[in-house]
Amino acid sequence: MSTAYEELFRQALRIRMAEEKIAELYPSDKIQSPVHLSIGQEPHAAAVIGQLRKGDEVFTSYRNHAVYLAKGGDMKKMFAELYGKADGISKGKAGSMHLCAPEVGMMGASAIVSATLPHALGAAYAFKILRKKNIAVSITGDGSTEEGVFCECLNFASLKKLPLLFVIENNGLAIHSHIGTRQAFDLRKLALAYNIPYLNSDEGFDMTSIALKMRGAAARIRKTSTPMLFEIRTCRYKQHVGVSEDFDKGYRSRSEFNKWYARDPLVHNKKLINKYRSGIEKEINNAVDYAEKARFPGRGELLKDVC
Amino acid sequence: METISYRDAITLSMRDAMRKNPRALVYGLGVTDFTGIFGTTLGLEKEFGSERVFDTPLAEESMTGFAVGAALNGLYPIHIHIRTDFMLLAMNQIVNSIAKYKYMYGGLFKLPMLIRAVIGRSWGQGAQHSQSLQALFSHIPGLTVIMPSSARAVLDAYDHAVNRYKAPVISLEHRALYDCTFNVSEKRNSTPLSSHLVRKGRDVTIVATSIMVVDAIHAARFVKEKEGLDVEIIDLNCLTHPNREMILSSVKKTGRLIVADTGWAPFGVCAEVSRLIATTAPGILKAPIMEISMAHSPCPTAKTLENYFYPDMGAIVNDIYRLIFKKRAGKKELPSEEYKKRLYKEFKGPF
Numbered sequence: 045m046s047t048a049y050e051e052l053f054r055q056a057l058r059i060r061m062a063e064e065k066i067a068e069l070y071p072s073d074k075i076q077s078p079v080h081l082s083i084g085q086e087p088h089a090a091a092v093i094g095q096l097r098k099g100d101e102v103f104t105s106y107r108n109h110a111v112y113l114a115k116g117g118d119m120k121k122m123f124a125e126l127y128g129k130a131d132g133i134s135k136g137k138a139g140s141m142h143l144c145a146p147e148v149g150m151m152g153a154s155a156i157v158s159a160t161l162p163h164a165l166g167a168a169y170a171f172k173i174l175r176k177k178n179i180a181v182s183i184t185g186d187g188s189t190e191e192g193v194f195c196e197c198l199n200f201a202s203l204k205k206l207p208l209l210f211v212i213e214n215n216g217l218a219i220h221s222h223i224g225t226r227q228a229f230d231l232r233k234l235a236l237a238y239n240i241p242y243l244n245s246d247e248g249f250d251m252t253s254i255a256l257k258m259r260g261a262a263a264r265i266r267k268t269s270t271p272m273l274f275e276i277r278t279c280r281y282k283q284h285v286g287v288s289e290d291f292d293k294g295y296r297s298r299s300e301f302n303k304w305y306a307r308d309p310l311v312h313n314k315k316l317i318n319k320y321r322s323g324i325e326k327e328i329n330n331a332v333d334y335a336e337k338a339r340f341p342g343r344g345e346l347l348k349d350v351c
Numbered sequence: 352m353e354t355i356s357y358r359d360a361i362t363l364s365m366r367d368a369m370r371k372n373p374r375a376l377v378y379g380l381g382v383t384d385f386t387g388i389f390g391t392t393l394g395l396e397k398e399f400g401s402e403r404v405f406d407t408p409l410a411e412e413s414m415t416g417f418a419v420g421a422a423l424n425g426l427y428p429i430h431i432h433i434r435t436d437f438m439l440l441a442m443n444q445i446v447n448s449i450a451k452y453k454y455m456y457g458g459l460f461k462l463p464m465l466i467r468a469v470i471g472r473s474w475g476q477g478a479q480h481s482q483s484l485q486a487l488f489s490h491i492p493g494l495t496v497i498m499p500s501s502a503r504a505v506l507d508a509y510d511h512a513v514n515r516y517k518a519p520v521i522s523l524e525h526r527a528l529y530d531c532t533f534n535v536s537e538k539r540n541s542t543p544l545s546s547h548l549v550r551k552g553r554d555v556t557i558v559a560t561s562i563m564v565v566d567a568i569h570a571a572r573f574v575k576e577k578e579g580l581d582v583e584i585i586d587l588n589c590l591t592h593p594n595r596e597m598i599l600s601s602v603k604k605t606g607r608l609i610v611a612d613t614g615w616a617p618f619g620v621c622a623e624v625s626r627l628i629a630t631t632a633p634g635i636l637k638a639p640i641m642e643i644s645m646a647h648s649p650c651p652t653a654k655t656l657e658n659y660f661y662p663d664m665g666a667i668v669n670d671i672y673r674l675i676f677k678k679r680a681g682k683k684e685l686p687s688e689e690y691k692k693r694l695y696k697e698f699k700g701p702f
Contacts (some may be wrong), residue, residue, distance in 0.1 A: 103420070134457030144456050151423055152456065156447050162413040163448070166420025166428075173402045173426075180420065193443075196413035203408070349458035350492050351518050351591075 052251045053309065054320045055090035058327070059110045060310045062119060065328050066109075066126065067287035074336075075126045077139030082110035084281035085213060087309065088245070089114045089183075091254035092211055092274070095262050096181065101149045101167045103160035104183040106141035107213075107280075108153035111183055117145035119327060120334040129338035136341045137349075157218075158184060158191035161210075165197050168206035172269055179207040179265045187218030189234070190226055198238040201271035209265055210240075210273040213248075215280040220295045235273040248278030249309055279304035353536040358529040360502035361391040361467075364509035365429070369399045372427050372513050377404045378414070379431035379467075388431050389469070389529055411440035415466070419448055422462045427513060435468040435523055436479050442487075449519050450493030461517045465509070470561070470613065472527045473657065478649035483614035485560065488521050489590040489623070495520045495544060496590045498613070500564035502533035504588060507543035516544065525562040525613065546594035548601075552581035555671050556601040556608050558624050560587050563611035563643065563667075569694050570667035573686050580675060590620060598624065599632055606637030607674045611667060616644035641670040665691060 063081045070079065082089065089110035093102065096115070104111045112122060117133070125132030126140055133143060141155045151167065154160045164182035171178045188194055189212060201208045212231065216223045235242040243261060245254050254276065261272050279301060283290040291298040305311060355363075368375045377395055379388070383406045387393035396404040407414045411432070418428035432438050438445065445466075452462050471480040489496045495518055499505040505524075512520045540547060549564060550571055559567045564586045571582035583601050587593050602608050608628065612620035621642035628636065646660045665686050672680035 101420075101424075132457075134455065134459060137457045138455055142455050144459060146423075146459055151420075152452070152460070154448065156443060159416065159443060159448055162416025162444065163420040163423070165413060166417040166422070166426075167424050168420070169417065170421050170424030170426050174424070193410075193412045193416070196408065196410035199408055200410065200413055200417070349454050351453070351495060 048255070049252055050316060052087070052090045052094055052255060053313065053316050054324070055094065055114055056086040056251065057310055057317060057320055058324045059086040059089065059113050061321070061324050062113060062328055062331075063109060065332065067282075069332070070287045075140070076128055077126055077141070078285045079109075079126070079140045079287065080107040080285050081282045081287060082107055084279045084304065084308075085215065085248065086110045087251050088213070088248040088254050088276045088278055091251040092181075092183070092258045092276075095255060095258040096149070097178065098148055099176070099178045100181060100262075101151045101164070101178065102181045102183060103151050103164040103167070104153045105157055105160060105185065105188065106153060106155045107185070108141070108143050111153070112143040112145060112150050115145060115150040116148035117143060117150050119331040123331040123335035124338045127335040127338065128340065129335060130341040130345065131334070131338035135345055137345075158188035158193050160184065161188065161193055161197045164208055165200055165206065168201065168208035168271075169204065171207055172204070177266055179209060179262060181209045181211060183211040183213065185218065186212060186214040186216065186223055187226070188212070189231060195234075198235065198240055198271075198273075202238045202240050205270050207265045207269045208271040209261060210271065212273065212275040213278050214275055215278050217280060217284070217296070219284045220293075222295075231273070231275055241272045242275070243272060244275040244277075246277045248276050249304070249307055251309070352534050354532045355502045355535050356530060356532045357502050357505060357524075358390055360505040360533070360535070361509075361524065362393070364505055365391055365395060366398070367510060368427075368429060368513040369395060369403065374425055375403070375427040375429060375513060376421065377429045377431065378407055379433070380407050380409060381433055382406060382431055388433055389526070392431065411437055412444055415441035415444035416448060418464045418466075419444070419452065419462060422464050423460060428464045429513070430464070430466050432466070432468040434480050435470050435484050436482050438466070438468050438484065445488070445494070445521075446491050450491045453518070454493060462519050463517045464519045465512050466519070466521045468521070468523055470523055470525045472525065472562075472661070475652040475654070475657070476650065477652040481650040483523065483561075483612070483645070485523055485590055486614055486619040486623075493519070494591060496523070497521070497544065497588060498523045498525070498561040498590065500528070500559070500561050500586050500588065503535050503537065503540065504543070504547070504586070506535065507540045508588075511543040520544075523561065528562050528565070531565060542594070544589045545592055546588050546597055547586045548597060549584040549586050550582065552583035552605070554580045554582060554605055554607065555674055556583045556585065556598075556605045557611055557667065558585045558587055558598055558608065559611040560590065560620055561613045563613055566664040566667055567611055569664040570671065573664070573668050574671050577684060578675075580671065582671060587620065587624070595627055598627060599635070602628060603632065603635045606635060608636065609641045609643060609667065609670050609674070611643035611662075614644060615647050616642045617647060619644065638674050641674060643667055643670060663691060664694070
């Protein structure tokens with residue numbers, strides 16, 4: 045097994061364990077922010093973001109813990125943010141749904157599906173006209189492709205030949221609504237209609253293949269300054285928001301989940317899990333400890349940074 | 352005396368913005384066409400190139416969200432809408448993203464940008480080409496909303512916004528002001544993003560926005576000439592950051608207040624200025640507050656109905672008389688239609 049794969053694995057495992065820690069802490073009510081866990085979606089996040097440079101910018105939506113950690117966001121500050129502490133990333137004003145780390149190119153996350161797509165568009169435009177060799181990456185779910193602004197962004201990115209990658213994490217669900225009840229279009233054909241090359245992976249757990257495709261895509265975008273779209277099939281293990289499973293609610297079956305779980309490397313690759321687990325545990329415990337000890341923002345913070 | 356039209360002040364401001372700030376962009380539907388947003392963007396593409404000055408698809412939400420990513424990376428976006436009504440297609444970005452980006456991330460980001468939008472009026476602009484939506488935008492924390500009422504106000508506010516201010520500014524320009532000329536020989540205003548004292552007086556205070564400032568000035572001259580009344584006029588100018596002290600001390604002096612706004616009264620500027628008085632110093636009023644605003648209906652197209660929809664300087668004169676003379680107000684002379692026509696160059700359509 046290559047070192048590159050081990051690094052992706054370690055990153056994905058780190059995200060999984062951080063998410064599981066959040067699930068463990070959640071009943072204590074110390075995290076008073078709705079959490080949309082990335083469990084099940086960490087491997088592709090590590091593989092995609094692992095191929096980016098620090099100056100490349102990522103914009104995403106509320107299911108953003110994986111993106112934040114993979115891009116290099118500070119774990120201590122993340123936990124403090126979830127705890128609503130003044131020492132969190134955004135002094136407790138963002139919570140779980142709006143993580144950011146501008147110092148490493150994680151530029152924001154929105155609770156409004158698709159709202160960040162045009163933000164990536166503007167960043168890509170800035171890179172282009174300021175002659176920077178960076179690329180912008182928009183990471184959103186399958187639901188975002190139904191919003192009108194998605195097509196607006198495909199059009200403008202293609203029209204202006206922008207260095208922009210649209211990553212679509214397709215877990216087949218928008219809250220509790222199945223993709224089949226929502227979409228009449230073929231995403232590949234939609235991208236091609238705008239002259240945007242389409243890549244896909246039906247296996248979100250195949251970090252090697254995703255990393256390879258992503259490396260090629262990033263290089264091509266950087267070189268040619270043209271947009272691409274990369275759709276990745278994945279599985280959301282938990283409920284839309286919250287830390288529980290919800291297979292008993294009747295809108296989806298456990299059997300589909302079981303198929304994914306059976307091949308989940310973060311469950312089955314015991315060798316690598318054992319190799320990295322204790323180091324990651326230490327980092328997570330430190331982060332939680334930091335969050336626990338951090339202070340809450342005071343009244344004076346309420347009206348700061350409004351305008 | 353140096354005079355300049357409102358339109359030319361905007362044109363100059365755009366060129367200045369591009370010259371002084373090499374990272375400024377001017378874009379929007381029609382900015383590079385032969386009409387150039389009523390002439391205010393003509394020639395910019397040729398001078399500054401098509402990377403910095405460009406036409407856009409009909410895609411208001413993405414083109415507004417685009418400004419976020421551009422501003423985060425050091426560009427200064429100036430996004431122009433030929434009608435304010437089109438901004439409604441971008442409300443998700445304006446309200447959910449732009450207004451909140453600084454606060455929501457705890458001050459880690461700033462979004463300096465300018466959104467210009469033109470309020471249409473007259474010649475049958477109708478319900479969807481004429482709206483004064485300042486109340487919608489001003490309601491949202493995080494936005495700075497201005498309604499420049501003169502060429503001087505344009506020159507000062509745009510220069511400040513583009514070169515010094517680090518937050519998103521929405522400017523609503525009234526189409527009917529474009530052909531008005533203004534004296535710009537007076538010195539720059541040191542607080543371009545606040546309210547301005549336009550005229551001193553002791554009898555009545557008028558707090559006005561946009562073109563209603565011009566109407567208020569005409570009304571003040573008329574009542575001075577006819578009745579010797581002295582009207583004080585405050586141009587609210589920056590709706591989100593008004594000079595509250597200036598308004599309060601003026602009303603304390605006059606005891607009488609008229610609020611004149613280009614929008615609808617309920618939940619709008621009239622309501623907001625009245626709230627300021629009611630919640631801080633209700634005792635300073637000698638009479639109830641008068642409000643001048645559009646009829647609370649969509650704007651009709653037919654000229655006869657449109658004339659009822661829009662109040663003019665005659666309505667302001669009438670309100671001044673009601674405040675001062677009470678029951679005797681009906682006996683006072685109002686400006687004739689001929690008098691008003693001499694003041695306003697009638698706007699000729701079709702656009």
